[in-house]
Amino acid sequence: GAVVSQHPSRVICKSGTSVKIECRSLDFQATTMFWYRQFPKKSLMLMATSNEGSKATYEQGVEKDKFLINHASLTLSTLTVTSAHPEDSSFYICSARPDGGGSEKLFFGSGTQLSVL
């Protein structure tokens, strides 16, 4: 099946630093990828839709200057948490939809646990 690689799986950083998370589709192309945030024992909340070659679309309440998304190729999207603060600590998950019509499936990365000290 299709594989989405996300790394790092865990990162600990100091307050004020920036952290980059990568999401790669290993065996398919994905014009569109999605970034989610998940708090402990809670559901996944969509943060933004990442589009190759264009600006990301952010959900209401998500700061685009805080969470920078770059979809540089058809297989790679990155999420950069800028000037991270303890309240940004969370589990971040990406997903990707294979290009080509008729695919209703989304494939998920294994997630990144961000801890900001």
Add this chain to the structure above:
Amino acid sequence: AQTVTQSQPEMSVQEAETVTLSCTYDTSESDYYLFWYKQPPSRQMILVIRQEAYKQQNATENRFSVNFQKAAKSFSLKISDSQLGDAAMYFCAYRSADDSGYSTLTFGKGTMLLVSP
């Protein structure tokens, strides 16, 4: 906007027994997809089963089956012959059939399934 409701925060089942997880949704669309995802302690999202709204036949995948009631907007998951490895958080999710590539998943809040020996 679509909403997905899972009214059971937690369910318990004994090994080899059967358990049903409930999910209801609200939409004005006639064509869409419904999914059940499993999130074990590893936090990797695993697709359990999917249903296409235009298909009346309920989807089945080995020990997993759904009861899809389109008019009632209900989509329950039945797990037969429960195993210890089934213990996880289960999320019900909705996705529009819009093939533009931008439609993502809307998740319910999740049901934690506990399996006892």
